[in-house]
Amino acid sequence: MYKVRAYSAESSESDLSPVTIERRNLEDTDVQMEILYCGICHSDLHQLKNDFGVTVYPIVPGHEIVGRITKIGPKVTKFKLGDLAAVGCIVDSCGKCEYCESNLEQFCDEGAIFSFNSPDKHTGGVTFGGFSDSYVCDEKYVFHMPESLDPAAGAPLLCAGITVYSPLKHWQAGSGKKVGILGIGGLGHVAIKMAKAMGAHVVVFTSSPSKIEDAKRLGADEAVLSTDADQMNKYARGLHLILDTVSAKHDVNTYLNLLRHDGSVVLVGLPPEPLEVGAFSVVSGRRSFSGSNIGGIAETQEMLDFCAERNITAEIELIKIQEVNKAMERLEKGDVKYRFVIDMASLKYE
Numbered sequence: 001m002y003k004v005r006a007y008s009a010e011s012s013e014s015d016l017s018p019v020t021i022e023r024r025n026l027e028d029t030d031v032q033m034e035i036l037y038c039g040i041c042h043s044d045l046h047q048l049k050n051d052f053g054v055t056v057y058p059i060v061p062g063h064e065i066v067g068r069i070t071k072i073g074p075k076v077t078k079f080k081l082g083d084l085a086a087v088g089c090i091v092d093s094c095g096k097c098e099y100c101e102s103n104l105e106q107f108c109d110e111g112a113i114f115s116f117n118s119p120d121k122h123t124g125g126v127t128f129g130g131f132s133d134s135y136v137c138d139e140k141y142v143f144h145m146p147e148s149l150d151p152a153a154g155a156p157l158l159c160a161g162i163t164v165y166s167p168l169k170h171w172q173a174g175s176g177k178k179v180g181i182l183g184i185g186g187l188g189h190v191a192i193k194m195a196k197a198m199g200a201h202v203v204v205f206t207s208s209p210s211k212i213e214d215a216k217r218l219g220a221d222e223a224v225l226s227t228d229a230d231q232m233n234k235y236a237r238g239l240h241l242i243l244d245t246v247s248a249k250h251d252v253n254t255y256l257n258l259l260r261h262d263g264s265v266v267l268v269g270l271p272p273e274p275l276e277v278g279a280f281s282v283v284s285g286r287r288s289f290s291g292s293n294i295g296g297i298a299e300t301q302e303m304l305d306f307c308a309e310r311n312i313t314a315e316i317e318l319i320k321i322q323e324v325n326k327a328m329e330r331l332e333k334g335d336v337k338y339r340f341v342i343d344m345a346s347l348k349y350e
């Protein structure tokens with residue numbers, strides 16, 4: 001084991017504060033990276049606050065990790081020292097179930113191991129995330145970060161990016177499709193860029209009047225204020241697919257009613273409370289209410305390469321780790337355009 005600087009929280013009420021944690025020594029196919037940047041996802045905030053009732057404290061969040069390879073195990077083949085690399089949500093899985101064999105590690109029968117707050121078979125504790133200066137991971141779960149992308153603005157692709165890319169691809173967002181994006185936060189603003197790059201006609205639904213113009217700047221064809229019933233009525237039965245990225249409880253029936261027949265509302269947001277679906281919202285028009293969870297390892301690399309070809313990254317506010325508690329407060333209030341990313345060099349001054 002070796003010592004690493006990190007930021008952790010002791011309970012759902014505590015702030016994040018500097019600590020020293022331990023990472024495992026490298027095994028044969030492990031790589032070690034110096035973390036350069038780490039994004040702040042709303043899931044980090046949900047877990048810090050124990051919104052899902054499963055958080056193990058102390059918790060070190062962070063799962064949008066970009067860094068440079070600093071050490072490699074003797075059997076590593078994918079990476080060499082100095083490579084720009086990235087780690088996202090998944091850092092281990094059984095590797096042999098039908099899901100792992102189909103590149104759907106996120107649905108692994110034994111449960112995918114996440115980069116933070118998951119059981120860590122190497123240490124016997126829980127995994128500690130990217131709010132730290134170093135990470136160790138089996139190379140199988142590590143990505144080549146395209147050098148052409150800005151590494152700070154590219155970090156949010158590791159969770160926000162794959163979480164929206166995977167369902168947009170699965171539900172065939174593309175030319176001839178009208179795709180709704182619900183909520184313009186970290187996930188939603190990247191989804192606008194990706195759906196547009198896939199060739200879809202993109203309609204954004206936001207509860208924030210200040211984001212209407214921004215949505216168009218980000219590439220949306222149309223932007224709708226979801227609190228304005230007249231504007232909303234114009235889209236009734238008009239969309240093939242709606243990607244729902246909202247992080248809090250909301251009425252999904254409103255959006256199911258904006259679908260054409262056979263259309264789907266796909267939930268990727270994780271409101272902690274159950275959502276109600278009215279029978280007529282789905283039986284009318286044979287509509288579906290469904291969901292999607294991050295994406296597999298191969299698909300994440302595919303997404304990074306897709307973004308590199310089109311120069312798609314997030315719009316970020318780069319912060320120092322010493323500002324992380326303030327950033328969490330602002331994220332809770334929806335006051336970020338559109339992703340906080342921590343410049344991990346700031347941790348060196350602790």
Ligand code: NAP
Nearest residue numbers: 042043183184185186187206207208247248269270293294
């Ligand atoms: P975020 O940056 O906070 O964005 C969430 C957006 O939802 C806000 O910007 C806001 O958009 C909208 N919103 C928030 N509260 C609302 C309310 N009460 N009513 C209506 N709209 C509201 O969060 P994020 O990082 O994009 O994450 C979004 C959600 O996805 C979180 O729940 C996160 O945990 C989850 N997530 C899931 C996965 C997965 O694999 N399924 C992966 C990553 C994240 P407007 O201002 O435009 O209305």
Ligand code: ZN
Nearest residue numbers: 041043159160
């Ligand atoms: Zn996330």
Ligand code: ZN
Nearest residue numbers: 094097100108
């Ligand atoms: Zn598996």
